[in-house]
Amino acid sequence: MEQRACRECDLIHEIPRLAVGATLRCRRCGAVLYRVRPNSIDRTLAWTFTGLILFGLALSFPFLALKTDVVSQQTSLLTGVSKLYAQQEGFLALVVLLTCVLIPLLQLFCLLYVFIPLKLNLRIRHARHVFRLFLQVKPWGMIEIYLLGILVAVVKLAKTATIVPGLAVLAFGLLVFSLTFAISSIDDHRVWDQLGDDR
Ligand SMILES: [Zn+2]
DSSP: OOEEEOTTTOOEEEOOOOOTTOEEEOTTTOOEEEEOOTTHHHHHHHHHHHHHHHHHHHHHSOOEEEEOSSOEEEEOHHHHHHHHHHTTOHHHHHHHIIIIIIHHHHHHHHHHHHHHHHHHTOOOTTHHHHHHHHHHHGGGGSHHHHHHHHHHHHHHHHHHEEEOOSHHHHHHHHHHHHHHHHHHTOOHHHHHHHHOSOO
């Protein structure tokens, strides 16, 4: 059974299986320890699928305009990254690839890998490892990190490329919000409970 310390007074409690909507309070000081969020798996999955569609849009529409001496050419995020790399802008290509492609992709993958089987009541190998990986990556998926990545990208890009305001940028912005909502819908106590106790 999972244990959790009260945030106010540090008293350790065991967290039992609770009905949806139930709230567990600290025995000593009455602070809320844990609240069962209704439909958390459905909401997490809904936001994840929304994120997946937005991610596809962000990758397929023009995102960057790369300047050469004569022309300015619009390109998608992925071809933009490879062209930046080809223009000796390796660090910039890595920042854009990491913040705009790899981190959201990893988060979407982990969410789907853990939550589809949970929804279908299936046991799947390595789900606990994937969920732990997800919890470790989570801080790196915060909005500030994305914004920082984009800021660095924009500042560095000003020389060689600019970001094309359009559908891809809108989709990417909405993707960040979808991921944030997906993460905030997660009831990690319930997830661990359903994934099994041996962590
Ligand atoms: Zn307490």
